[in-house]
Every structure is written in C-alpha cells, then in structure tokens.
Amino acid sequence: FQTLSLAGSIFIDLETTGLAGGTGTIPFLVGLGFFDQQGFKIVQFFLNDLASEFKMLEELTALLQDKKFTSVISYNGKGFDLPLLETRFTLNRLRCPLSALPHLDFLFSARYLWKHKFESCRLYHLALAHLGADRAEDIPSEEIPWRYFQYLRTGDFSLVEPILYHNQEDIMSLYGVVVAGALAVGHSLENQEMEIDSLELFGLGKIWEKAGEKKKSAELYEKALSQKLPVELSVKVKKNLALYFKRCGDWEKSLQLWKDLSQNSDDLDAWRELAMYYEHQVRQPETALKLALDGLALSREINPAFEKDFEKRIDRLTKKLNGADRGQGEGEKSGQ
The missing domain is CATH 3.30.420.10 (Ribonuclease H-like superfamily/Ribonuclease H)
Known part of the structure; x- marks a missing residue:
C-alpha cells in the first residue's frame, strides 16, 4: 500500500x-x-x-x-x-x-x-x-x-x-x-483519528506486523484492546504485545500482560513466561517455582504438551533452591 x-x-x-x-x-x-x-x-x-x-x-x-x-x-x-x-x-x-x-x-x-x-x-x-x-x-x-x-x-x-x-x-x-x-x-x-472498530484495528495490526512494522502493529493492537475484542482475539493480541514488549525490554508492560493472561485465560505460555521472568530477570526462584508448579497442574488438565517443559523447569528450580539452602546451612555451621 x-x-x-x-x-x-x-x-x-x-x-x-x-x-x-x-x-x-x-x-x-x-x-x-x-x-x-x-x-x-x-x-x-x-x-x-x-x-x-x-x-x-x-x-x-x-x-x-x-x-x-x-x-x-x-x-x-x-x-x-x-x-x-x-x-x-x-x-x-x-x-x-x-x-x-x-x-x-x-x-x-x-x-x-x-x-x-x-x-x-x-x-x-x-x-x-x-x-x-x-x-x-x-x-x-x-x-x-x-x-x-x-x-x-x-x-x-x-x-x-x-x-x-x-x-x-x-x-x-x-x-x-x-x-x-x-x-x-x-x-x-498517518495516525489520523479513525472511526474503526476493534476488529478492523486488529486487522490493521496484522497488516503492519506482516510488513515488519512491529511498533506500528503494537500501537494498533493496543487500540484494539482498548475497545471490546472477542475473547479468542483478545488472547492473541495480548500474547503478541507481551512478546513485543519483552523483545523491546519493556518488562513492566510485558509482565502486566502475562499476568492478565494467566488470570483470565487458559494460555499456558503465560505461566511459562512468568516463571522465566521471575527466575531469570528478578532472580526470585521461589516465585518462579510456584508459577511452574501451577503451570504444570494446569497443563495436566488442558494441554499435556507443556508438561515436560514445566517438569524440567521445576526440577532445575528445585535443585537451585536446595543448593542455596545447603549453602546457607553450611555457612551457618561454619559461623558457629
């Protein structure tokens, strides 16, 4: 165009x-x-x-x-x-x-x-x-x-x-x-004011995303979300935006969207992304482990394809936490 x-x-x-x-x-x-x-x-x-x-x-x-x-x-x-x-x-x-x-x-x-x-x-x-x-x-x-x-x-x-x-x-x-x-x-x-409903805003976002214009696409997706989107499309848009903000390093916006998805949908990517964020970005393995356990329980109910991912994550986090506990205990003994 x-x-x-x-x-x-x-x-x-x-x-x-x-x-x-x-x-x-x-x-x-x-x-x-x-x-x-x-x-x-x-x-x-x-x-x-x-x-x-x-x-x-x-x-x-x-x-x-x-x-x-x-x-x-x-x-x-x-x-x-x-x-x-x-x-x-x-x-x-x-x-x-x-x-x-x-x-x-x-x-x-x-x-x-x-x-x-x-x-x-x-x-x-x-x-x-x-x-x-x-x-x-x-x-x-x-x-x-x-x-x-x-x-x-x-x-x-x-x-x-x-x-x-x-x-x-x-x-x-x-x-x-x-x-x-x-x-x-x-x-x-041209960022002109448009009398366009949420479904057409979503479509315009897809057009710009396909053209490689990620920033413009994200702006249109956000406008579409500000209106009422069908639940299925709303989940897609939130995931697209969460990943976009993650790539841009805007962790606050990305985190907000993943939390929204975990609370208001059955999207297991949200639980995985949240576990990754708390493990690697803010170094809170306890929170990451809890999220991974919740994700595993949900995956067993609705999508077993995610089970192995959560099980590996839980195993790694458990070992990490046990290692930290042992290190703390040894430090306390040597201090005595």
Missing part, C-alpha cells in the same frame, strides 16, 4: 472455461480496469471462438505495452488468474507482459484486514459491506463456463452478456474494496 500507485495500476479479472486451472482451462474473457484522462475505464477482451486466442493475446499485449502500467492488482490472481494467463501466453509462444510487474493480490490483504470482521472475504461480500453494491441480478460464477460453451455451440450472444456484466462488476468491486483498504491503512500510517 505504501508504494502502490492506483493511477499506474492495472486491475485484472478473468472469466474462464473452468475453475481447475491448468493447460485445459482457457480465459475467454480478460477484463482490465485502469485510469486514463477520463477517469476509471474498463476494457474487456472477449474470445469469440477458441481459434482466435492468439489474436486476443496479441491485442491484450498491445494495450498493456502502450499503457506502461507499473503494477497489477487482482483478487486471487496469484493463485489463479496470472498463472493461467501466463500458461496461455506460453502455449501460444508469446511473452506475458504482466509477469514482470509487481503484483498485489488483494485477497491476502483483505483476509488480514477483515477476516474476523465479516462473514466472508469473498469479493462480492466485501463490496456489499464497503460499497453497498448489491449484485442481485448477477449470475452465479459456477454458471459461467456452461454459458460460454452454449454460446460457442449456438452463437447466441445473449448467453454471455451477463458474463460481461459480471466481469465489469468484479473489476469495479475490486477497485472499490482496494480503495477502502488503502484508506484504512493510510489513516493508520
């Missing part, structure tokens, strides 16, 4: 003869959305018959080379659209002009941002949520290959007219949803 220029990007969406991909699947409609002097424009390349594929790809190449786009934006394009298009170019002994461009597959960003906020991250649902785009008259995606093959058999163009509409709506929806995501990320980058 930080380096992406929507004005220089090409939005792409394919309609194909099947959903499996591979050499037997043909993109019969290539929809492109981009900006020109008049605004946002959609151009569609339609394959009237299968024998004309080479010509369609040549025309597509000519437009792409003429416009000199700087990036590609798609929705699941890395997993489907672009590999399929590259296969068709290769089989026709042509070079795909999109392969060298930076590619934002917004499906992944959308999942980070809105996976927990919306029922579905399908493009249709996100467009409805953000844009109010109700596509009640649209055709189901699974119907598209059948309609195209019927068109090839009969020549009845009315069969594919709804596909052209569907493709246009997908491109417009993609553009609108990308803008919604870019605005949210941009506001978080």
